[in-house]
Amino acid sequence: MEYPHWRRLAAFYVTSQTVSLLGSFLVHYAMIWYITLTTKSGSALAIATLCGFIPMFLISGFAGVWADRYSRRKLIVAADAVVALATLVVMLAFMSGYKELWLMYTVLAIRSLGSGVQSPAVSALTPQFVPKERLMKVNGILGSVQSLGNVASPAVAGILLTFWPLYLVFAVDVVTAIIGIFLLLVFVKVGHHNPGVAHETSQLREFKLGLTYVRQHFFVGRFLTYQALCTFFLGGPVIIGNLQITRVFGADSWRLATVETCFGIGAAWGGLAVSAWAGAKQEYKTIGIALTLLGALTMGLAVSPQFWCFAGFTALIGLAVPYCSVPTMTLLQRTINPDQMGRVMSISTMIATATMPLGSGILSPLADAFDVRLVMAISALGLALSGLLIWRDRQFAKIPLPDAYSESESELEQPAATTVETAE
CATH class of the missing domain: 1.20.1250.20 (MFS general substrate transporter like domains)
Structure with a gap:
């Protein structure tokens, strides 16, 4: 399915990912710094690192299957929503005075799972509506946004932690997730890619x-x-x-x-x-x-x-x-x-x-x-x-070459399954 207004879709898509990523980066740094400052323990940081790495690795294989089987746009939204809900829970816990370390580890693990589900869906959704010859431009902008987030987030997290309690920093992530989900659902109307694989498989x-x-x-x-x-x-x-x-x-x-x-x-x-x-x-x-x-x-x-x-x-x-x-x-x-x-x-x-x-x-x-x-x-x-x-x-x-590529030209590829795209 071709999208003649792909530039508008890409603009809202990049904006939604930018808002969501900035909130995620911000809370990630805030959580790591909180663990560092309160425990001063290398073991505590090691556990936090494992919580942020292992779940993503374990879920990635199945997440790729889901990205090929289900709506990629809805997978991105679902992952953002689950992560935002987990952040909301820990925010409410901190507001009530419950600040146990295991809760932070749990949220880090849930955020890692969300990233593992979202990553292949984001990568697979982009070429659905962006022309092949424009993929480099859109990917470059997305990469630049991610780099800017990595630069700005530590400084912003440090400033916010200086003047705000941690639960208000969590609130920033919840708000940015809601904005990102809204933009993706309302303004990025991309067809549902259904490869026709039997769900019994x-x-x-x-x-x-x-x-x-x-x-x-x-x-x-x-x-x-x-x-x-x-x-x-x-x-x-x-x-x-x-x-x-x-x-x-x-x-x-x-x-x-x-x-x-x-x-x-x-x-x-x-x-x-x-x-x-x-x-x-x-x-x-x-x-x-x-x-x-x-x-x-x-x-x-x-x-x-x-x-x-x-x-x-x-x-x-x-x-x-x-x-x-x-x-x-x-x-x-x-x-x-x-x-x-x-x-x-x-x-x-x-x-x-x-x-x-x-x-x-x-x-x-x-x-x-x-x-x-x-x-x-x-x-x-x-x-x-x-x-x-x-x-x-x-x-x-x-x-x-990019301008010559079509699946029919590549005889060495594995034969493609029948694909169907329907409006969500």
Whole structure:
């Protein structure tokens, strides 16, 4: 189904996601800071981190099946509503004076489940109404919004916690969720994608069919393998970077905050840059070049003699990251069979949420055994090598160009199931 007014739909869609994301980021930082300030316990923070990671990983596979089986728009709304309800419950508990830590962990876990359900639905809904040749622009804007939220939310959360009780910060998330849901339901009227899969089919079997699709597709399985490799080595600049700052330049909180801000600002500008100029016409070339550049910039982190040099390289890394993430999302969105979109996106999410902690879990102990700058250099080489492999992989040259792509032209794809779109 074509949407001649897709720009208006995209504008309201981006606005709804922006409002919802800002509220979510704000409350997430507020909860983490509250746990940090009240417990001063590393174990408490570790539990909070697990509560924010494990549920999302466990639900992602089934969430992809739901995104292919049910209305993606309604899944996004349902996830937002459940998270808002959980936030409302903890807000009322805090208002009544009940401030047990287990309640915070429970809400973090519920929020993680909501993110796991929402992520593949959001990724799969966008190409339903945005033309393939415009996906890069819309994805770039969404990525920029997310980066701006990551930059602004810690500062706003800190200001609000200074002057407001925590339950009022929770109220902000409830209000933004209601606004986001309203905009999505009222102004983003996108048809219901129904792949015609019999509902008697078990969800586990449908997820296995998604894995089979990835394995048999002429490039998706190969591409997701590279994604896992890249995400593993990203543990260097993401995790090891903080260790290098504290050990080499000084254990000052303002240094950590400065680097986070530099990265966020760079990523926000990078998202806008991608929406204006997407790079090479074949997305895999842009991804490969950007990853190779990321490797070089990460090597710059490893050899930085001064803190401000380190911060500058971090800003450039933030600028380059969208040229990896946005083309990756766009490439998958425009080439995957629409009937398999949710499942493939959920598999991609599972890979990212598993390999990043794995990378940090391996690289962090190495940083204790060896010079942290050496470990950062290893990450840099891994990123650069990953980029070169993607850039020079001849299998990716078979991917149809955006303006030439149609499912009938790709004989190597798994045959598509019949699709039907009906108005919700």
